[in-house]
Amino acid sequence: MGDLRKIIGEKIRSIRNAKGLTLQQLSHETGLQTSYIGEVERGKRNVSLDSLEKLITVLDIKPSELFEFRELEVDSPEFETNSVLEIHYQFLKEKKTEDVKMIHRITKDIFASIERPNDKF
Structure with a gap:
């Protein structure tokens, strides 16, 4: 299951970069710690549903976009x-x-x- 965590994290990073957001900006907008988001993007941490909802809202994407691969x-x-x-x-x-x-x-x-x-x- 670690592979899925990494794939989703890479997808979050890719979308964040495509939207021109830094980790710090995403952290500020979501209220999540910068280090936590960085670890999620690297597949080192599980992302909770609450945190995922915050990321999806700020990144302005549909939940399904994270699972399109x-x-x-x-x-x-x-x-x-x-x-x-x-x-x-x-x-x-x-x-x-x-x-x-x-x-x-x-x-x-x-x-x-x-x-x-x-x-x-």
Whole structure:
């Protein structure tokens, strides 16, 4: 069950960062200790339902958003392009606009290099 604690913590951190909040700001807004939130984000502490409700309220998310995650192995029979696109969409929607633009530029460069297999590096 420690893995779930870590996954939820990482999700909280990701959403907090995407909203441009520091640990201190989130602590102030929720009334929770900064160290407690940090430990929750690192998967070191269980988060109580009361604390989770405070985090969800301040982060302005639906409870279900914390549980939207899916790992998909490339070699699995369930692997489909649409599944991968959905996973990437969920990942990118939590990022800042400038980060998404940077990821887009990098991705374009990768595809451009793949499409030019005769070029030598």
